[in-house]
Amino acid sequence: MADIKAPVFPESVADGTIVEWHVTEGQQVNRDDLLAEIETDKVVLEVVAPDDGVLTKIVKQVDDTVLSDELIAQFEAGANAGASAEEAPAVDPDQPAAPVQAKQAADGGEPVQVTDKKGEADHKDQSPAVRKAAKESGVDPKEVEGSGRGGRVTKTDMANPTLKSDSSIKSDSGRPVAESMGERTEKRVPMTRLRKRVAERLLSASQDTAMLTTFNEVNMKPLMDMRAKYKEKFEKRHGVRLGFMSLFVKAATEALKRFPAVNASLDGDDIVYHGFYDIGVAVSSDRGLVVPVLRDTDRMSMADVESTIREFGGKAQQGKLGLEDMTGGTFTISNGGVFGSLMSTPILNPPQTAILGMHAINDRPMAVDGKVEILPMMYLALSYDHRMIDGKEAVQFLVTIKELVEDPAMLLLDL
Helix, strand or coil: CEEEECCCCCCCCCEEEEEEECCCCCCEECCCCEEEEEECCCCEEEEECCCCEEEEEECCCCCCEEECCCEEEEEEECCCCCHHHHCCCCCCCCCCCCCEEEEECCCCCCEEEEECCCCCCCCCCCCHHHHHHHHHHCCCHHHECCCCHHHCCCHHHHHCCCECCCEEEECCCCCEEEECCCCCCCCCCCCCHHHHHHHHHHHHHHHHCCEEEEEEEEECHHHHHHHHHHHHHHHHHHCCCCCCHHHHHHHHHHHHHHCHHHHCEEECCEEECCCCCCEEECEEECCEEECCEECCHHHCCHHHHHHHHHHHHHHHHHCCCCHHHHCCCCEEEEEHHHHCCCCCCCCCCCCECEEEEEEEEEEEEEEECCEEEEEEEEEEEEEEECCCCCHHHHHHHHHHHHHHHHCCHHHHHCC
């Protein structure tokens, strides 16, 4: 018998919450099969099977709080799931007690509860994944069209639910969260750990820093022309699309070299000047805003930047970002323009002292050499901690980015 324990959390993570068990007690698994997911205030960590065998006992249930390296289950290596395990009683904590027995479904092992009345099915047992999705979204699985065998509702069904009845309330992700019961329906849904942590950090940044924002605008036509000319060759050679973010990352890296204070951080009463350039890129996911970090951007090519950002985006949507992906960072770039934002004041990501906000590209009439031209323009915003960065440095930093974006050849020529 072996112990299954929670991962060892970093010092900055106090505890976590079991959000899903992918297996049930008595179920046979293979080495490295996913057993459970633990959500911390930063990432979701996976617990996998150490060997082929059987999960004999689940010690920590869904929504239980666990500490670093704490026992969450027991496992027997080399064992086979016998008939006794298959017929063990299944207890659903969300259902009232009733005399039931559990049987394994023929198509994959999810237990189905059966009443002792005439042997007919009373209801299909919801998996931990379905119960967790229901709690977070507010969608009642009973109202969702199930795609599983016998009409069972799966985790995929809960992610993109097709309701049996109309729904009038939408969550912040646009998904229905409650069946329509009239014009004044409301639903109370608790925040996830990650959402709570984001809220705490944003509130702390606004209260504990002397945050100020400076704005500028950039003509995107030169960059758009360059992209249109070389995007096919770029994708053919590097296997990744040429976007705008890579050039902004490279431009920000050059500007950070010229203005070291913007690349510094505060540690108590000390100013820490970093001799490296680790730029965080804010990414939206179903669990909230996350900021994975591009390491040593001064050594990365534009293709490296694009492929790494694409990889981070995929991990964020799948909840696969690790702590090492989001640890550190000396500067952050947030692109609200992908959602249509015209202008905003981004909030600092402490202990960093500055963050760059990109916005939507819109055609606007601009005065050029005494004539009016229609140009694709973008507003840029730099929020910074005025305790450490003077207004002059902040403005010059933003102007440097503007100049490099409007004339990309300057980056190649190191001007």
